[in-house]
Amino acid sequence: MTEITLPDKDVVVLERKNFQGLLDALSDSGYELLGPIVRDSAIVYERIHAVDELPVGWVDVCEPGKYRLVKEKKKTLFGCTIGSQSWRRFLHPPTSKLWEATRDGNGFKVIQPEPDQVKRALIGVRSCDLAALAIHDKILSQGQYIDHSYQERRRNLFVVAVNCVRPGGTCFCASMKTGPKATSGFDLALTEMYVSNRHYFIVEPGSKAGKKLVDKLPVRQPKESEIKAAQKELNKAASGMTRTIDSEHIGKLLNEKFDDPHWEAIAERCLACGNCTMVCPTCFCTNVEDSTDLTGQHAQRQRWWDSCFTVDYSYIHGGSIRTSVTSRYRQWMMHKLVYWQEQFGMSGCVGCGRCITWCPVGIDITEEARQLTVKE
Amino acid sequence: MAAVKKPKLAVWKFASCDGCQLSLLDCEDELLAIAKEITIANFPEASRAIVKGPYDISLVEGSITTPHDAERIHKIRRMSKCLVTIGACATAGGIQALRNFADVNDFVSIVYANPAYIETLNKSTPIADHVFVDFELRGCPINKYQLVEFISATLNGRKPNIGTHSVCMECKMKGNVCVMVSSGIPCLGPVTQMGCGALCPSYNRGCFGCFGPMESPNTKSLAAWFERLQVPSDDIVRMFRGFNAYAEPFRKESEAHEK
Ligand code: SF4
Ligand code: SF4
Ligand code: SF4
Ligand code: SF4
Ligand code: SF4
Numbered sequence: 001m002t003e004i005t006l007p008d009k010d011v012v013v014l015e016r017k018n019f020q021g022l023l024d025a026l027s028d029s030g031y032e033l034l035g036p037i038v039r040d041s042a043i044v045y046e047r048i049h050a051v052d053e054l055p056v057g058w059v060d061v062c063e064p065g066k067y068r069l070v071k072e073k074k075k076t077l078f079g080c081t082i083g084s085q086s087w088r089r090f091l092h093p094p095t096s097k098l099w100e101a102t103r104d105g106n107g108f109k110v111i112q113p114e115p116d117q118v119k120r121a122l123i124g125v126r127s128c129d130l131a132a133l134a135i136h137d138k139i140l141s142q143g144q145y146i147d148h149s150y151q152e153r154r155r156n157l158f159v160v161a162v163n164c165v166r167p168g169g170t171c172f173c174a175s176m177k178t179g180p181k182a183t184s185g186f187d188l189a190l191t192e193m194y195v196s197n198r199h200y201f202i203v204e205p206g207s208k209a210g211k212k213l214v215d216k217l218p219v220r221q222p223k224e225s226e227i228k229a230a231q232k233e234l235n236k237a238a239s240g241m242t243r244t245i246d247s248e249h250i251g252k253l254l255n256e257k258f259d260d261p262h263w264e265a266i267a268e269r270c271l272a273c274g275n276c277t278m279v280c281p282t283c284f285c286t287n288v289e290d291s292t293d294l295t296g297q298h299a300q301r302q303r304w305w306d307s308c309f310t311v312d313y314s315y316i317h318g319g320s321i322r323t324s325v326t327s328r329y330r331q332w333m334m335h336k337l338v339y340w341q342e343q344f345g346m347s348g349c350v351g352c353g354r355c356i357t358w359c360p361v362g363i364d365i366t367e368e369a370r371q372l373t374v375k376e
Numbered sequence: 377m378a379a380v381k382k383p384k385l386a387v388w389k390f391a392s393c394d395g396c397q398l399s400l401l402d403c404e405d406e407l408l409a410i411a412k413e414i415t416i417a418n419f420p421e422a423s424r425a426i427v428k429g430p431y432d433i434s435l436v437e438g439s440i441t442t443p444h445d446a447e448r449i450h451k452i453r454r455m456s457k458c459l460v461t462i463g464a465c466a467t468a469g470g471i472q473a474l475r476n477f478a479d480v481n482d483f484v485s486i487v488y489a490n491p492a493y494i495e496t497l498n499k500s501t502p503i504a505d506h507v508f509v510d511f512e513l514r515g516c517p518i519n520k521y522q523l524v525e526f527i528s529a530t531l532n533g534r535k536p537n538i539g540t541h542s543v544c545m546e547c548k549m550k551g552n553v554c555v556m557v558s559s560g561i562p563c564l565g566p567v568t569q570m571g572c573g574a575l576c577p578s579y580n581r582g583c584f585g586c587f588g589p590m591e592s593p594n595t596k597s598l599a600a601w602f603e604r605l606q607v608p609s610d611d612i613v614r615m616f617r618g619f620n621a622y623a624e625p626f627r628k629e630s631e632a633h634e635k
Contacts, residue, residue: 039553040552040553040555040558040580041553041558042553042558044553065556065557065601066557066560067554067557067558068558084553084554084558085548089551094548094549094550094551095549268594268596268597269594269597269600271542271566271567271594271597272542272591272592272594273542273544273545273565273566274541274542274544274545274548275544275545275548275554278544278545278548279548289537290534291525291528291529291534291537292528292532293409293528294406294409294410294412294413294524294527294528294531295409295412295413296531296532304549305545305548305549307541307545309541310539310540310541310545310591311540311591311592312539312540312541325592357557358554358557360544360554360556360557360563360565360566360598360601361566361598361600361601362601
């Protein structure tokens with residue numbers, strides 16, 4: 001594993017007591033702040049205003065199909081890792097109206113929805129989710145097919161990343177080469193340090209906007225020992241992950257296993273409930289539905305998050321082509337780890353571990369991939 | 377539009393609590409719009425005025441529990457162009473299908489002062505066991521938006537946008553935290569059909585399965601997970617034996633845990 005280092009230029013220190021200043025500076029620049037909070041026994045991303053709304057002192061314990069929050073003595077702000085759902089709902093909402101139309105004589109009038117121009121600052125984005133954001137950027141806002149609503153929201157985004165000094169129980173970003181330290185795609189990246197009762201953040205600007213914001217904050221130059229301590233923590237996090245996927249070879253290995261009997265064994269446990277695709281930060285599939293009102297005078301086209309686990313997903317004229325759960329689970333894992341490579345030249349899985357934690361029956365993509373490829 | 381004859385709608389009641397019919401009355405804002413587009417030809421719960429059949433749409437509430445009803449449903453089928461069952465009773469036999477797991481005469485002798493007057497069938501069965509059903513609106517009670525969507529779709533000659541996938545997808549889209557994963561509360565959401573908007577998980581309760589089995593319900597795997605969550609067998613039986621107890625996947629699962 002390559003050694004994780006912090007850049008030697010531009011890195012500064014923000015004391016914990018000045019953290020609210022960072023939030024205020026963003027609010028003053030017109031950003032709506034979204035960050036992790038505790039709700040219903042889990043971390044969710046919601047609108048925040050003040051530092052004490054963050055999950056102060058909480059730590060998450062994740063395992064397949066199980067999630068618990070525990071309180072620690074240390075009053076960390078970002079002691080928990082990722083939220084129960086990803087950030088994608090803010091850029092690619094679960095449901096959205098694409099257009100509506102009203103009857104007008106013999107024709108109809110189309111009404112486009114107002115573009116969403118809210119400036120959002122995401123506070124506490126982890127490296128895995130940054131990688132997912134980059135994936136969505138490529139799929140939804142570059143190339144031939146542009147999702148303009150995504151592009152609009154993305155343009156107005158400010159990203160405050162947080163490097164992980166403690167991986168969650170189901171994380172495997174190190175093996176997917178997407179974490180635990182953020183390397184690109186952020187405006188600011190923080191490393192939260194809590195050593196011998198000193199609580200501060202190493203702040204790394206990643207963009208012009210990030211640098212400009214830092215200039216407004218009461219920061220200071222870091223001591224060499226502080227940089228070293230942070231680097232040590234990050235490396236410890238990288239080597240502390242228990243799950244891995246051989247990201248370099250998995251595509252080829254899995255592709256040869258299309259007819260493996262193990263898919264059937266997984267399907268015996270899989271509920272085809274779709275939770276794994278709903279929580280995944282890289283899934284982007286949607287269903288598009290046309291509807292009318294009772295009078296037939298108004299119509300609308302609505303889009304909502306679909307999942308390759310539904311029967312309808314693979315409906316083509318005459319019926320569904322993936323009727324068995326075996327074929328649906330296989331589609332899901334193959335898309336993440338094999339087909340995505342062919343489609344977009346990258347992995348569709350960033351190793352965040354959400355699908356493992358939030359699968360109601362604890363099906364673990366790393367374990368199933370291992371069973372399928374390393375068996376023999 | 378005025379020249380076009382308005383389609384006629386009838387609402388029929390069998391063994392049920394009237395809750396689903398009330399969902400139609402509960403449409404309030406939409407009800408006026410519905411009344412403008414269709415003739416509510418037979419809906420005793422709402423009006424005594426009855427227009428003779430045949431009917432374009434028949435909404436059928438309730439299950440078949442008496443020999444008389446088993447006859448009546450055939451008459452209704454003959455009068456209806458499109459027959460839609462509404463609610464868990466009509467689509468799966470309802471809560472009264474709990475009798476199907478016992479001997480009905482035992483209940484009759486306990487409940488009624490003069491059991492001799494009671495003429496009832498041994499089982500409470502869904503409408504589809506008796507006649508062809510064109511569409512099912514699930515739920516206990518049904519969801520009024522699904523009802524309005526069905527009527528709008530029918531009036532406008534399009535397919536209704538009513539899914540058959542899991543409650544979990546609605547739950548996640550809503551932004552809920554999964555109660556089973558975060559708190560170990562057993563939840564039937566993964567094997568239950570969408571439609572309620574994940575009502576119970578939104579209030580930190582496990583799903584009770586009101587909308588019945590989803591398109592590919594893996595009840596066996598879910599029940600095995602309940603066991604890992606230390607849910608006793610008796611409770612697993614009770615969970616699957618609710619409003620949709622007699623829907624086949626739920627029935628089989630409850631029977632598998634009955635010792
Ligand atoms: S997967 Fe990596 S970056 Fe994501 S939360 Fe876990 S440790 Fe952090
Ligand atoms: S893998 Fe788990 S979360 Fe995904 S569909 Fe199957 S049971 Fe649901
Ligand atoms: S497949 Fe699972 S681990 Fe990979 S990015 Fe999606 S949710 Fe995270
Ligand atoms: S096909 Fe399935 S796994 Fe792939 S992006 Fe769509 S929902 Fe996600
Ligand atoms: S709370 Fe229930 S319905 Fe919601 S995701 Fe969890 S298992 Fe599914």
